[in-house]
Amino acid sequence: MWARTQLKIGWRDLLAGVRHGLFPADREKASRQVESYWSDGGGTMAAYSVRSGFHLLLTALGLQPGDEILFSALNVRGMVRIVAWHDLVAVPIDLEIAHMGPSLDRLRRAITPRSKVLVVAHLFGTHLELDPIFTLAREHGLLVVEDCAQAFAGRRYPGHPKADVCMFSFGPLKTATALGGALIKVRDPALLERMRAIQAGWPVQPEKAQLKRVAQFAGLKIITSRPVMGLIYRFFHARGRDYEDAVSERVRNVANLKKRKFLEYQPSYGMLALMDRRIRTFREEVLQERTDRGERLRRYIGDAVVMPGRANSYCDYWVFPILVDDPRTFIEELRAEGFDGANLPRSQAVPAPADRPELEPRIAAQALSDLIVLPCYPGMSDAELKRQADVVRRIAAKVGTARTSAYRDAVPQ
Numbered sequence: 001m002w003a004r005t006q007l008k009i010g011w012r013d014l015l016a017g018v019r020h021g022l023f024p025a026d027r028e029k030a031s032r033q034v035e036s037y038w039s040d041g042g043g044t045m046a047a048y049s050v051r052s053g054f055h056l057l058l059t060a061l062g063l064q065p066g067d068e069i070l071f072s073a074l075n076v077r078g079m080v081r082i083v084a085w086h087d088l089v090a091v092p093i094d095l096e097i098a099h100m101g102p103s104l105d106r107l108r109r110a111i112t113p114r115s116k117v118l119v120v121a122h123l124f125g126t127h128l129e130l131d132p133i134f135t136l137a138r139e140h141g142l143l144v145v146e147d148c149a150q151a152f153a154g155r156r157y158p159g160h161p162k163a164d165v166c167m168f169s170f171g172p173l174k175t176a177t178a179l180g181g182a183l184i185k186v187r188d189p190a191l192l193e194r195m196r197a198i199q200a201g202w203p204v205q206p207e208k209a210q211l212k213r214v215a216q217f218a219g220l221k222i223i224t225s226r227p228v229m230g231l232i233y234r235f236f237h238a239r240g241r242d243y244e245d246a247v248s249e250r251v252r253n254v255a256n257l258k259k260r261k262f263l264e265y266q267p268s269y270g271m272l273a274l275m276d277r278r279i280r281t282f283r284e285e286v287l288q289e290r291t292d293r294g295e296r297l298r299r300y301i302g303d304a305v306v307m308p309g310r311a312n313s314y315c316d317y318w319v320f321p322i323l324v325d326d327p328r329t330f331i332e333e334l335r336a337e338g339f340d341g342a343n344l345p346r347s348q349a350v351p352a353p354a355d356r357p358e359l360e361p362r363i364a365a366q367a368l369s370d371l372i373v374l375p376c377y378p379g380m381s382d383a384e385l386k387r388q389a390d391v392v393r394r395i396a397a398k399v400g401t402a403r404t405s406a407y408r409d410a411v412p413q
Helices: 011-022 027-035 050-061 077-085 104-110 131-139 189-200 207-223 226-238 244-255 269-280 285-301 327-336 362-370 382-399
Strands: 043-047 068-072 074-076 089-093 115-121 143-147 165-169 182-186 320-323 347-349 371-374
Touching: 011 207, 011 269, 027 043, 027 269, 043 050, 043 189, 050 077, 050 115, 050 143, 050 165, 050 182, 050 189, 068 074, 068 077, 074 077, 074 115, 074 362, 077 089, 077 347, 089 104, 104 131, 115 131, 131 143, 182 189, 207 226, 207 269, 285 320, 285 382, 327 371, 327 382, 347 362, 362 371
Parallel strands: 068 089, 068 115, 115 143, 143 165
Antiparallel strands: 043 182, 074 347, 165 182, 320 371
């Protein structure tokens, strides 16, 4: 069974993580080291996670209850939860499906005098064209946050120059994972210092907690290897059960951030040192290898299904998404053929405020219900990519494209 995504960390890195946790050194020095990764003039702070950094940002801004945080309509549940903790209102900006980014017209209609912050997320390894969106946001005095959790590309992309805040994640499934941690770039020095002061009052993550993450992830690397995944699938399938809850929830819970108390930590020395190791040894050629695999799979599938985000000029296929009429059938039949297709259980279409039903993100909600991701990464042979494409085409021919064909005019294939 080919796992839906590659766990992007090697055994040497995990061993280094054990060493850092067992023999911690100067945490402040490690923090300064990792924060110096980009030298383009933007101030950078290390945080426990992107959600921790976002929580810091909202705390430091001191917004009033009822103020609005505008979001790209497709986002992870945790980001919206943080907005509610601060008694603020999350407002979705529905997607322009060709890019999987916020619609400029929808953004224009959503802005009110209570709108204070715009959060735009790059999705699936794409880099959105953000100039028009950021220009409109600045015309209305919005603070612009660029969510780059799925868009890390080494030093080649340090964030958009017009963004007020850029957030990069090194969580469990990210491109240069350190099993946690984030870099938050903040253009305003005064805002950055307020965020640092707030974080300084939080406890430091215990080293044993980071060591536990390393141990969990070592186990997950074994579990998600192709032979073991196949055994797990057959074990659960023979008992009429889905292995989704048994395996994927453990991957997500390497870093459990569902409660506020789990966010309010400073990163430990072990986390900082591993993050520094991962970004400074990061090979940008890996992105090209991943891109090549993605482009091959895209060509092999052809126009059998819709592939969102294809209008972006940059995509390195952090994951490989497709839109299909019957996601459950696709997932079951792909898994039967040895490909771990899956939906995105941690993502949500951000609901509209009760008093603004006209902003309900119907496009994002429909796309999320139609979307699955396919295994596609270095290590998969060309023959396996072709075989997976054949399976996708066969299923598509069986279930049809009556619903998702509506996307085709908006998404160049």
